[in-house]
Amino acid sequence: MMPSTPLIDIASAESLAISLTQQFVKVDTVNPPGNESALARLIGALLAEAGLQTTFHTLADGRESLVAWTGSANEGPKLCFTGHLDTVPFGSAPWSLSPLSGEIQGDRLYGRGSSDMKAGIAAFIAALLRHRETNGQHAAVILVLTAGEETGCEGAKALRTLTQPAFNVGAMVVGEPTANEVVIGHKGALWIRAQAQGITAHGAMPERGDNAIYHAVDAIHKLRLFNFHAPEDDLLGHPTLNVGTISGGLNVNSVPDQALFEVDVRTVCGMPHDKLLDELGAYLGDRVALRAKLDVPALRQEMRSPWIAHVSRMVSQITGSQNGGRAVSFFTDGPVLREIFGAVPTVILGPGEPSMAHKTDEYCNVSSIIAAVNIYARIIEAWERKREQ
Template structure:
């Protein structure tokens, strides 16, 4: 089986050309909603402010079983064009690599699945049921997925996440606990710092201590909890002792390390005078290696001539942290053409070969899902 991946090439270029950095996802939602409409799905867009629209689409045929759901996010992290060798939204071709912000994370996954779905829907068959959920605001803590009304989603079935795995099946990923740390000080003239209490210095010490901490909990297969100081700011100008400062901390969680324990560990590291508040609390996702979903995806990968051995849990989180529960999904896997090492980097790229492979793999999975004689009919 070989599906032409050129449609996915063009769609990926079109998606990269849309600047969807934590806003503006509406343009990408409109583009993809049109394609899903053309494929015969019942399509809705939903957002929480202008430009922050998302897409929920489902095959309209009556289904005796829950659908196979694909999800991907339309937003990206920022890109400073001064650091890139080309315009981040130009989608320049460099050999087999298509370069641009979102190429790997994760507009390639969206493009590949939509190309495969369009081909799948073009061939008459009794469709078992397919659902597509394209979100906004994933990069800022799955904001969009959490805002999708429950009555727009068709529950049950399997959840396929198109995040970057280089077309390897990943049955689990870490969770995330983002904390806001705040310090209060006493303002004074910059020439007399001893008369004040510097809030920035207090949080700078906390930042170094958090960065250097080495005793975070571990879990088999997942590795250790990680801690990243992602933002530190405070003060107004050089000649004023800052009386307030803020630090944002990103903890990636593993089984057995709950939010309460991690907050306590952070408190022990930064001391009693620093305020701690939750920003994001996303659960990890884990599907057993012997589950029907993992077996089905591995079979499809083998048929496509690709490696089928499951990879270790991903370090990143995905919208599955929200959607797996909202859908009451029977299982979740992450599988996408992007390169995990290209997430959030300068000159981000995706291999067009992997993009074409993903179109093929997604197409095979869709066909197996809907095949009348397939064992998958008993696996959802």
């Protein structure tokens, strides 16, 4: 049933999306510490007033993910929209405008999280409400808005223990920044903490010790020669690894008994991370202990999927650009949620500018937000027509 008064006194879905983006940017959800509850509760109240059922899932104090849906939980199939509530820190460089301003200058809406990815969330909500106003009832959708995505999809992983009835999800839109281009894949990420052990001794008598830094250096050299034995993926490319940090030793005149380094491994589909971690451990030997810090699977979809192909055509009609499907370098909650909802067709599609994510003076183009409202509205309408057939 529609509410007796307008949910928000804004004339159009496009202006609503812009206003919501500004409101969301003004809520500080920098991770760490996160504080996503403030934004989750704000959006939850908005959606509850619009007639959606809402639940909040605690990740830590002050940190919640929001799950909201229309109709009954198992009614469906539902179209799932997912996005994350947290943002990365502001950085050390000064901003031209406050990172929490949401100020608009020309076609740019500024603020941390504007592109990554509060504009995407705002645009989908506006499109959903427009559908309700136009059709007199809600579409069959579920929104999953997570905490802790920026630090390893922590909120999405916590949702594996959902206690409400199983949701019947038929397809998923991940609203990450793609400049409104259809993206169908990304590499997986496995971040590894490696610890080399040694025996301390006086630096003037190194033969009495066992230098952990040397063991770390030897291991890093071996990593540079590591062969994944994985064929190139025509969408995702080759798996890669990079040693990003290293530390060891307490003072110059002691043999260090510990050294640490961290490895960023990017994987393609068909590479189970647990097996890869075991393989790397065996390859490096017992001088170095490995532990996974972050583990997010790869995502790969096919343009021949009827739903994905249809979404691509609709996006091309609205934007005027060809959407043949491509991959991105960043990871998303998508593959984690597919473990929960099943291997449903999934696209990554949002108004944010990928080049602005995590940058000083981050912005999202207002015109892209408006286009995203229309894109999401078309996707919702097409989903409802398909369900009614």
